[in-house]
Amino acid sequence: MKIVITGGAGFIGSALALELQEQHEVLIVDKMRSNVVFDNGNLESFGHFKNLLDFNGELYVGDINDEKTLAYIKSFKPDVIFHKAAISDTTVYDQNKVLSTNLNTFKDFIELALEIDAKLIYASSASVYGDAPSPQTVNLSEAPKNPYAFSKLMMDKLAKKYFDKMHIVGLRYFNVYGKGExxxxxxxxxxxxxxxxxxxxxxxxxxxxxxxxxRDFVYIKDVVSANLEALETKSGVYNVATGKxxxxxxxxxxxxxxxxxxxxxxxxxxxxxxxxxxxxxAKLDANFLYTPQxxxxxxxxxxxxxxxxxxxxxxxx
Ligand SMILES: NC(=O)c1ccc[n+]([C@@H]2O[C@H](COP(=O)([O-])OP(=O)(O)OC[C@H]3O[C@@H](n4cnc5c(N)ncnc54)[C@H](O)[C@@H]3O)[C@@H](O)[C@H]2O)c1
CATH class of the missing domain: 3.90.25.10 (UDP-galactose 4-epimerase, domain 1)
Known part of the structure; x- marks a missing residue:
């Protein structure tokens, strides 16, 4: 298959790219690290070349807000898009910035995936649950507390409108740890x-x-497995965690x-x-056949x- 991974120079995206490159043609799209910082002093993007030292596919450096980047992805004609690029800093309170990067570009990716008939697997987040009581359950306990969490919840709500029109899967990662972070x-x-x-x-x-x-801490190798399972599962939004x-x-x-x-x-x-x-x-969904190891x-x-x-x-x- 031809696979695009946005945010592929970051933690989760690079782990996925290194796993998939053995059997597939992989294009990574990432803004890559620069000195640009948010108002809170944190870096705007963490993508690092050292995460890709063993990567043998293609790297396109571009911002997902840029039409040129979307055109490049379209010209690659992917069968699958793993969409991981986002403003993932929960302490960025510029709502315009967070929502336009996370939510508006997601709309673009949905339209693109529909147009070229690609599967779309995207990163949601356990932050959508805020401090809702455990076990946190999809469609039951959402209570976002910051613009980032709200942007991910809005992405999930948007995705829901397309469940019966395309293969679209949202993965709500809990606390991920492991190589590449x-x-x-x-x-x-x-x-x-x-x-x-x-x-x-x-x-x-x-x-x-x-x-x-x-916290429900989940290991990166389990997160990669969940992404692979997402290729086969029914469209939906699923927790990715251990359940413990x-x-x-x-x-x-x-x-x-x-x-x-x-x-x-x-x-x-x-x-x-x-x-x-x-x-x-997390409450794990029995319909999502992913078993944390x-x-x-x-x-x-x-x-x-x-x-x-x-x-x-x-x-x-
Ligand atoms: N790591 C976790 O515990 C966790 C938990 C919940 C959700 N997530 C979500 O998973 C996804 C990946 O997270 P991660 O931990 O790998 O983070 P990360 O910061 O390591 O990776 C994100 C990548 O996206 C790139 N990026 C950011 N803005 C971009 C833009 N505008 N255009 C192009 N590239 C851009 C960055 O350079 C970076 O390489 C994110 O969407 C994040 O919100 C992660």
């Missing part, structure tokens, strides 16, 4: 960030009460066990306490060599 800087998972604190010989720093703050809630304290305890350390943890007040998610846990223990074990490699080659230099 390092260049997301401070937005990388706490698994990587705690791992590097421990490797630096520092005491892990957690928010007070971290044994009671739960684990605490931030669990992460540190597992890492210390694997790294043979026993540093005392430091507990700091949680500055986000009033607008914080304290418990996320990695528990938090197994995912961290699988990821550990990469965490160490990054520490040696990128952090401690």
């Amino acid at each position: 390092f260049f997301k800087n401070t937005t990388a998972s706490m698994i990587l960030q705690f791992g590097h604190q421990i490797l630096a010989g520092k005491n892990p720093r957690l928010f007070e009460g971290s044994d009671q703050i739960y 809630a684990r605490s931030f304290q669990d992460i540190v305890d597992i890492l210390q066990k694997e790294l043979n350390t026993n540093y005392p943890c430091e507990y700091i007040p949680n500055p986000y306490k009033n607008a914080y998610q304290f418990h996320t846990q 990695y528990s938090l223990e197994e995912g961290i074990k699988d990821y550990l060599n990469e965490i160490k490699r990054l520490y040696e080659k990128e952090v401690n230099v």
Whole structure:
């Protein structure tokens, strides 16, 4: 098949590209990293060439807001578009910017996919649930708390209008961790960030009460499997998670066990306490035949060599 992956130089897109390139012709479309920052001081795009060192397909550098980029994608004639490019920073409050990039371009991608009869698999997000009680369920618990989360919910609502007209699948990722996330800087998972604190010989720093703050952490290899399953499944919006809630304290305890350390943890007040998610846990849909293979223990074990490699080659230099 001919496959386009937008945001393919980022974390999830690059993992998917590296998996698919063995059997398919892959075109990555990504804006790539520059020095441009949002009002909050964070980088506008995290796409990094180092995520693509083993990529053998084609790379087109372009903004998804640009008609030229869409024309290039059209000329490639993909059978499938995996649409991962987005403003994914939950602390960008410029609603115009977030919604025009995330929602309006999604409309363009729907029109394009319809026109060339391509399957469209796009990234939604567990952020659409806000602090709704667990288990968070598609069509039941949506309560977005920021423009990013709202943009993803609006994408899902738009997609719904096309379920019976095309193959369109939205994947609501929960907290993804694994190889390829390092260049997301401070937005990388706490698994990587705690791992590097421990490797630096520092005491892990957690928010007070971290044994009671739960997330549904999902490993990148399971996320890639979910994307492959999305090619076969019925059009719809599906949670991509493990269905299990684990605490931030669990992460540190597992890492210390694997790294043979026993540093005392430091507990700091949680500055986000009033607008914080304290418990996320997905309800998995039995109609989506994706079975997560990695528990938090197994995912961290699988990821550990990469965490160490990054520490040696990128952090401690
Ligand atoms: N990682 C997670 O835990 C998580 C959770 C929920 C949802 N998501 C969603 O999954 C998708 C991928 O996330 P990720 O973690 O790989 O993030 P990422 O930042 O690593 O990847 C996004 C990529 O999109 C590119 N990009 C951004 N704006 C662009 C634009 N206007 N034009 C072209 N390219 C652009 C960036 O350069 C980057 O390479 C995003 O849509 C994100 O909202 C991720």
